[in-house]
Amino acid sequence: MYNKYKLSGQTLSLEVVNSHPYLGIQLQDDMKWDTQVVHSTAKASRILGLIKRNLYYCSEQLKSIAFTSLVRPHTEYGAVSWDPHTKGHCKQLDRIQRSAARFVKHNYEKSEGAVTKILCDLEWPRLQDRRSAARLALMYKITQELVDIPSDQFLTLVTRQGLRRKNSQNYQIPHCRTNTYKNSYFPRTTQELQGTTADASEPQLTSITPPTCLAYMLKV
Structure with a gap:
């Protein structure tokens, strides 16, 4: 063809x-x-x-x-x-x-x-742990505007009152209808931080903070 x-x-x-x-x-x-x-x-x-x-x-x-x-x-x-x-x-x-x-x-x-x-x-460490750490580190760089990837095009920022951590950034895990999208970079990485699945009935939130990413990076 x-x-x-x-x-x-x-x-x-x-x-x-x-x-x-x-x-x-x-x-x-x-x-x-x-x-x-x-x-x-x-x-x-x-x-x-x-x-x-x-x-x-x-x-x-x-x-x-x-x-x-x-x-x-x-x-x-x-x-x-x-x-x-x-x-x-x-x-x-x-x-x-x-x-x-x-x-x-x-x-x-x-x-x-x-x-x-x-x-x-x-x-x-396991190679999959190293890959996970690399994805989480990149996510932190994206949210902190340390790389030229616009977070507002891929992440939905959600503000909630009464958050314990004043500097935390909360992002909603997108709803995924296909496995291809579910296991793509942004849905998969945000749900790993949350420790849940992306097809939950209620919108899930995840916090991206330096200590969280540092804990993953220490694995490697």
């Missing part, structure tokens, strides 16, 4: 595709992130394989630094926009870190909970 456009007097045919990269993020026509997750894990896996071949006899500290600086960034690039919510996608990304943890500790034990213990020893 092709669409024809005219540019500078020339007729151009643009092919319709299912996905296409934009600023390093794979966008799909169905608003899902399957292609992006596959792309991120594939690139991270290739670099992890390179590290395993070249740093096999190096110290745990060097291996850990190599992973956190060369591999993990590929699983988190632009993740505030495409942070997956399905278990399948989360597990697909977590396999990279779990494989790296075994390599760093040189522990390939197959018993239940072995990898979890290794991750605790390395003090590596």
